[in-house]
Amino acid sequence: MAEMRRDEKRKFVRDAIYAAAIDLFADRGFDETTVEEIAQAAGVSRRSFFRYYASKDDLLAQTAVSYGAALRSAIEGSPRELSPLEVMRATVRAGVEHAAAPEVRTRQVVEIAIRSESARQAYQSRSSSIEDSLASAFAARTKKRSAVDAESRLLAGVTLAVLNATIASWFAGEHKSLPGAASRVLQLLIKTMDGD
Amino acid sequence: MAEMRRDEKRKFVRDAIYAAAIDLFADRGFDETTVEEIAQAAGVSRRSFFRYYASKDDLLAQTAVSYGAALRSAIEGSPRELSPLEVMRATVRAGVEHAAAPEVRTRQVVEIAIRSESARQAYQSRSSSIEDSLASAFAARTKKRSAVDAESRLLAGVTLAVLNATIASWFAGEHKSLPGAASRVLQLLIKTMDGD
DNA sequence: CTCTATAATGGCACTGAGTGTCATATTCTG
DNA sequence: CAGAATATGACACTCAGTGCCATTATAGAG
Numbered sequence: 001m002a003e004m005r006r007d008e009k010r011k012f013v014r015d016a017i018y019a020a021a022i023d024l025f026a027d028r029g030f031d032e033t034t035v036e037e038i039a040q041a042a043g044v045s046r047r048s049f050f051r052y053y054a055s056k057d058d059l060l061a062q063t064a065v066s067y068g069a070a071l072r073s074a075i076e077g078s079p080r081e082l083s084p085l086e087v088m089r090a091t092v093r094a095g096v097e098h099a100a101a102p103e104v105r106t107r108q109v110v111e112i113a114i115r116s117e118s119a120r121q122a123y124q125s126r127s128s129s130i131e132d133s134l135a136s137a138f139a140a141r142t143k144k145r146s147a148v149d150a151e152s153r154l155l156a157g158v159t160l161a162v163l164n165a166t167i168a169s170w171f172a173g174e175h176k177s178l179p180g181a182a183s184r185v186l187q188l189l190i191k192t193m194d195g196d
Numbered sequence: 197m198a199e200m201r202r203d204e205k206r207k208f209v210r211d212a213i214y215a216a217a218i219d220l221f222a223d224r225g226f227d228e229t230t231v232e233e234i235a236q237a238a239g240v241s242r243r244s245f246f247r248y249y250a251s252k253d254d255l256l257a258q259t260a261v262s263y264g265a266a267l268r269s270a271i272e273g274s275p276r277e278l279s280p281l282e283v284m285r286a287t288v289r290a291g292v293e294h295a296a297a298p299e300v301r302t303r304q305v306v307e308i309a310i311r312s313e314s315a316r317q318a319y320q321s322r323s324s325s326i327e328d329s330l331a332s333a334f335a336a337r338t339k340k341r342s343a344v345d346a347e348s349r350l351l352a353g354v355t356l357a358v359l360n361a362t363i364a365s366w367f368a369g370e371h372k373s374l375p376g377a378a379s380r381v382l383q384l385l386i387k388t389m390d391g392d
Numbered sequence: 393c394t395c396t397a398t399a400a401t402g403g404c405a406c407t408g409a410g411t412g413t414c415a416t417a418t419t420c421t422g
Numbered sequence: 423c424a425g426a427a428t429a430t431g432a433c434a435c436t437c438a439g440t441g442c443c444a445t446t447a448t449a450g451a452g
Contacts, residue, residue: 005448005449006399006400006447006448006449009400009448010400013400034436034437034438035437035438035439036437044401044402045401045402045403046402046403046438047401047402047403047404047440048400048401048402050438050439050440051400051401054439055438055439056438056439084388085388085389117325120324121317121321121324124320124321124323124324125317125320125321127320127323128316128317128320129313131360149365149370150361150362150364150365150370150377150380150381150384151384151388153360153361153364153365154357154358154361154381154384154385154388155388156357157353157354157356157357157358157360157361158353158354158357158385158388160353160357161350161352161353161354161356161357162350162353164327164349164353165346165349165350165353166346168346168349169345169346169349174345174346181346184346185346185350188346188347188350189350189354189389190389192280192281192347192350192351192354193281193385193386193389193390194389201419201420202418202419202420202427202428202429205419205429206429209429230407230408230409231408231409231410232408240430240431241430241431241432242431243411243430243431243432243433244429244430244431246409246410246411247429247430250410251409251410252409252410
């Protein structure tokens with residue numbers, strides 16, 4: 001730790017705080033863990049904790065934010081010629097891949113969110129800004145003047161609804177793999193919007 | 197106030213606190229308003245405020261909860277023979293009617309939520325439990341054993357996505373009436389899920 | 393290598409949210 | 423009217439979050 005550049009050390013400490021927090025949350029629960037304890041487990045002062053994360057909630061919110069960033073990239077990276085529905089498919093696929101990455105600790109985070117109401121709220125606290133972000137990404141590739149309108153907002157909302165249902169279904173054990181759950185949910189979506 | 201039964205007075209005080217809070221939020225902003233001020237404006241002590249609302253956030257959360265209850269009723273009250281898509285339509289219609297009722301103060305609440313990030317979070321803090329509630333209502337009318345599965349979760353999520361897009365579109369001025377915005381968004385949804 | 397500007401840290405004090413407790417007052421029930 | 427149940431206000435406490443300052447460590451110029 002002594003032979004590190006400033007930015008390296010900063011990332012190192014930030015990751016250490018995050019890891020310590022998730023472990024404590026998973027262990028004794030979100031509400032039962034104080035900032036003081038997280039700071040201590042990560043080897044920093046309580047005051048310094050707030051120099052890395054704006055709040056205790058922010059720890060979980062950041063998890064959601066990186067998830068949202070992955071989704072946004074997928075939308076932006078989609079070939080121009082794809083239809084909105086195809087972009088949605090690609091975005092759902094990207095979301096599932098993100099959630100499946102081990103360093104994301106999806107299972108642990110879902111468990112923390114299920115055990116504590118406030119943890120779930122913390123995780124979802126950025127959901128509207130994430131939705132806004134996806135909506136503007138959809139608008140940017142479809143609309144001429146990139147104006148966020150009802151269609152882009154709808155696409156963003158439905159995409160997130162599909163991913164939520166996918167992860168819930170996977171966590172509930174209805175599917176063993178995330179991609180499998182995703183295909184199933186997408187299939188349900190199209191069927192429902194058809195005749196019936 | 198002296199000649200009131202217990203439960204009447206309780207409702208009266210609760211409504212007074214709510215009204216005072218929304219006015220203060222709309223006036224000086226959500227974050228700039230303290231519980232002390234709300235309590236004072238409503239004529240109760242700070243301690244008593246917490247006997248009516250669990251938190252400052254709870255004020256806005258309750259707004260969302262009654263909205264969710266209206267949606268749930270619509271799902272439960274739908275005739276058995278309706279297809280999922282038709283139930284969704286009926287639910288969206290009910291949601292729009294709820295939002296249009298004057299005592300709900302939809303415009304004021306949307307403005308408060310737009311001005312303050314924490315206000316928006318407070319309003320949406322119950323969104324996952326509302327979504328759960330709608331999912332179980334969908335499951336109850338469709339499934340044999342009322343088990344919440346991927347399809348009911350998807351229906352709940354898409355219904356809320358449609359309503360979010362509807363209210364945003366209406367607030368942005370794309371439509372003068374809420375029902376008009378709702379039809380448009382539903383039309384977009386079906387078109388998108390078709391070929392393209 | 394040294395000196396200096398900059399950034400990171402810890403400690404302290406403060407505001408505000410939220411909770412437990414108790415003594416008092418008001419309302420309901422018989 | 424008397425006793426039980428409930429509502430209230432006051433006080434004290436924990437914890438989240440923030441501003442401020444003194445100290446230490448690092449980066450980069452000379």
